Amino acid sequence: MRHITLPMTDEERASLRAGESVLLTGTIYTARDCAHRRIFELLDAGKELPFPLASSYIYYAGPCPAPEGKACGSCGPTTSARMNSFAPRLLDLGLQGMIGKGEMSEDVRAAIKRNRAVYFAAIGGAGATYGNAVKTCACVAFPDLLSEAVYRMDVENFPLVVATDAEGRSIYDR
Amino acid sequence: MKAMREIDTKEIEERVYLMARRAGLSLTDSCRHALECAKARETGAAEFALSALLANEETARREKMPVCQDTGMSVVLIELGQDVHLTGKPLKEAVDEGVRRAYEDGRFRKSICDPLTRANTGDNTPAHLHVELCEGDKVSITYLPKGFGSENMSKLYMLTPAEGREGIIKSIVETVKTAGSRPCPPVYVGVGIGGCFDSCAFLAKKALTREVGSRNPRADVAAIEEEALARINELNIGPQGFGGKTTAIGVSCELAPTHIAGLPVAVNIQCHCVRCEKETI
Numbered sequence: 001m002r003h004i005t006l007p008m009t010d011e012e013r014a015s016l017r018a019g020e021s022v023l024l025t026g027t028i029y030t031a032r033d034c035a036h037r038r039i040f041e042l043l044d045a046g047k048e049l050p051f052p053l054a055s056s057y058i059y060y061a062g063p064c065p066a067p068e069g070k071a072c073g074s075c076g077p078t079t080s081a082r083m084n085s086f087a088p089r090l091l092d093l094g095l096q097g098m099i100g101k102g103e104m105s106e107d108v109r110a111a112i113k114r115n116r117a118v119y120f121a122a123i124g125g126a127g128a129t130y131g132n133a134v135k136t137c138a139c140v141a142f143p144d145l146l147s148e149a150v151y152r153m154d155v156e157n158f159p160l161v162v163a164t165d166a167e168g169r170s171i172y173d174r
Numbered sequence: 175m176k177a178m179r180e181i182d183t184k185e186i187e188e189r190v191y192l193m194a195r196r197a198g199l200s201l202t203d204s205c206r207h208a209l210e211c212a213k214a215r216e217t218g219a220a221e222f223a224l225s226a227l228l229a230n231e232e233t234a235r236r237e238k239m240p241v242c243q244d245t246g247m248s249v250v251l252i253e254l255g256q257d258v259h260l261t262g263k264p265l266k267e268a269v270d271e272g273v274r275r276a277y278e279d280g281r282f283r284k285s286i287c288d289p290l291t292r293a294n295t296g297d298n299t300p301a302h303l304h305v306e307l308c309e310g311d312k313v314s315i316t317y318l319p320k321g322f323g324s325e326n327m328s329k330l331y332m333l334t335p336a337e338g339r340e341g342i343i344k345s346i347v348e349t350v351k352t353a354g355s356r357p358c359p360p361v362y363v364g365v366g367i368g369g370c371f372d373s374c375a376f377l378a379k380k381a382l383t384r385e386v387g388s389r390n391p392r393a394d395v396a397a398i399e400e401e402a403l404a405r406i407n408e409l410n411i412g413p414q415g416f417g418g419k420t421t422a423i424g425v426s427c428e429l430a431p432t433h434i435a436g437l438p439v440a441v442n443i444q445c446h447c448v449r450c451e452k453e454t455i
Contacts, residue, residue, distance in 0.1 A: 064239070066281065079356045102415055
């Protein structure tokens, strides 16, 4: 299986094909419903974000608390479609990709294509596998949101499938 | 007069605690079996997804980590024998205390919040507790941690009697089709048929506590389960929405008499991560 290490070059990202399985290693940021709302409030107010958007990857996930001796608890993906209204603006601001589960909207697909970005599908329900692959985990914003806060994670060999590639092709197309 | 059996609700709290701890860490045997069978049928990305899920459950058991990070809303169904006299703290408090302790000690995710402010209650309570009185002097507890990626894709239909059997099956298939890749397919589909607006939805939830692959004892209902499952599996949504033969691992229907004017049908979607514990005191 193909190994990918973040940050990825533009060429490397453009070479990914929808349907391809990969193992991803690198730094990603979690954000789900509530965190996205807060991020948008900051953007609307012209304030600085607590993490860099440019060249970053957002993982739609809210982990379980870490058990003793581990960086993170179970941490599989949540349903990406709930972030349909948020993703295009973030992609236009430089976000390079998202990780989640399930199909996203046509607007998101267009934004991925426009920005030559990528959307990866993690295997929904494989929480223990992903949690184990998290090597470091630190809350970088909105700690009051508990599992919904933004966590910066260094992950190793995350098993993913390219769901939407830079050309806008999607594994969910039939 | 028949003597009442006394049960301290502390015992129910303990059972709920242990059941919640166990449920978070593993799939039911019938669910695992269904996923293994599905894996043998699939190829490509679908097979990759199912292999990953089976390997994930092994990891969860070995590492004592929740099988899915969505450790769910705690659904607790209690069948309370009418010859039981409960003592100690109120039943609802006992159940919530069992859930609260399990989610803390198990390092489970606390996922319950205020619907408007979205402020997290911080301990996964309140549980959704449903009590039914029944004959006898036993207390049967069913614990179902319900994830919401799939719950969000559930639907309630108020059909007309004229829509009949075909309308029921169409509603089931349409719900799964609309859900598409979002609820973590292959899904387990709980269906309520009949009753009224609220009891129908509850029947659908109850259907999910049945073993995956079980059939309703009524032949005409079992035939609906089988036909709906076959038609769902022609949708080619497949595991994780990657395409394939397995969009659902089971359909379970529960029935109740309804009004002459109506035909309520509730479709409660459960993801492939079926976690459910049952015990009797």
